[in-house]
Amino acid sequence: NAGVTQTPKFRVLKTGQSMTLLCAQDMNHEYMYWYRQDPGMGLRLIHYSVGEGTTAKGEVPDGYNVSRLKKQNFLLGLESAAPSQTSVYFCASSYWGQGKYFGPGTRLTVT
Amino acid sequence: GQQLNQSPQSMFIQEGEDVSMNCTSSSIFNTWLWYKQDPGEGPVLLIALYKAGELTSNGRLTAQFGITRKDSFLNISASIPSDVGIYFCAGQGGSEKLVFGKGTKLTVNP
Numbered sequence: 001n002a003g004v005t006q007t008p009k010f011r012v013l014k015t016g017q018s019m020t021l022l023c024a025q026d027m028n029h030e031y032m033y034w035y036r037q038d039p040g041m042g043l044r045l046i047h048y049s050v051g052e053g054t055t056a057k058g059e060v061p062d063g064y065n066v067s068r069l070k071k072q073n074f075l076l077g078l079e080s081a082a083p084s085q086t087s088v089y090f091c092a093s094s095y096w097g098q099g100k101y102f103g104p105g106t107r108l109t110v111t
Numbered sequence: 112g113q114q115l116n117q118s119p120q121s122m123f124i125q126e127g128e129d130v131s132m133n134c135t136s137s138s139i140f141n142t143w144l145w146y147k148q149d150p151g152e153g154p155v156l157l158i159a160l161y162k163a164g165e166l167t168s169n170g171r172l173t174a175q176f177g178i179t180r181k182d183s184f185l186n187i188s189a190s191i192p193s194d195v196g197i198y199f200c201a202g203q204g205g206s207e208k209l210v211f212g213k214g215t216k217l218t219v220n221p
Contacts, residue, residue, distance in 0.1 A: 004153075031207055042199065042213040043154070050207060058208065090153050099144050100209065102153035 002026055004103035006091050012109045013081040021076040021106050023091030029101075031094045032074035033058070034066060036087040037105075043090065049074055050096075081110045117200050117212030124190055125220050132198060132215045133184040140202035143176050143183035144209070148197045157198075158185070190219050 007022045023032065033048040035058075045058030049068040063085060065077045074093075078085060088107050092100040117134045124130060134143070142161055146154035158169050160176035160183060167174055173186045183202075187194055200212040 040213065043201075043209075043211040045208055048207060092153075096207065099156040099159040101156065102146075104153050105151075 004091055004093055004101050006089075006103040006106050008106060009104070010107050012111065013078075014111055015082060017081050018077070018079050019081065019108075020078075021089055021091075021108075023074045023076070023093075023103060024072055025074075025091075025093040025101075026072060027093060027101065028071070029093035029095055030071075031096060031100075032068065033092045033094075033100065034064070034074065034076045035090045035092065036060065037090060038087050046076065046089075081108075083110045086110045115200060115202055115210050115212040117215055119215060120213070121216040121218070123218045123220065126190060126192060128190055130187040130190055130194070130217060131184060132200075133182060134200035134202070134212045135182040136202055136210070137181070138202075138204060138210075139180040140204055140210075141180070142203040143174070144201040144203070145172075145174050145183070145185045146199045146201065148199065148214075150196075154199055187217075190217075192219050192221055195219050 004025045034046040035043045037043050044060050047066040049055050052071040055066045067075045088105050090105050091103040094100040115134050145157045148154045158174040163180045164178050165176040171188045197214040197216050199214045201209045
């Protein structure tokens, strides 16, 4: 099992550009999440999904969109990147009420 | 919103020493989780606690779910250099959302 994988590992964007981050899990988990991690802020939930075709807002959803067309994939989109979105993005998945398994992260810089 | 207070913020210890860190909250949680994050990596789940009062071990690591459901602690015994990293607590209430502490950075001197 690969667990949770994320693509790409690194990305540099100019302000106003768009991009999509891909998360894939092979554990048949129902729940998937996108977090961002900033220095001194810990991990903050952006959006999450409780099953294929569902999405919900987390703590810091503004400026991001998500889609869960297939159970194993959860996409995070930035339509118009801003410098405030420079961060490390982590995807996670789990069964309900169980510990979450995290991917290796995507380091995004917006200039 | 819900917040977790994790302490200490950082620790510098000698190899072989025991370590203790804790998290407290003003809210009740149904689940407490402890993660470790190495530089450049994602958090890795160390221990999951699902019942108030539960004490669970994973090798040299021991964690407890506080009886009030508002706190948890993690102990590491006989620390070794590979224990270095950032340790996060996380609490989960009635929804699927996790609340994370801000982390404890552990440095182990050989």
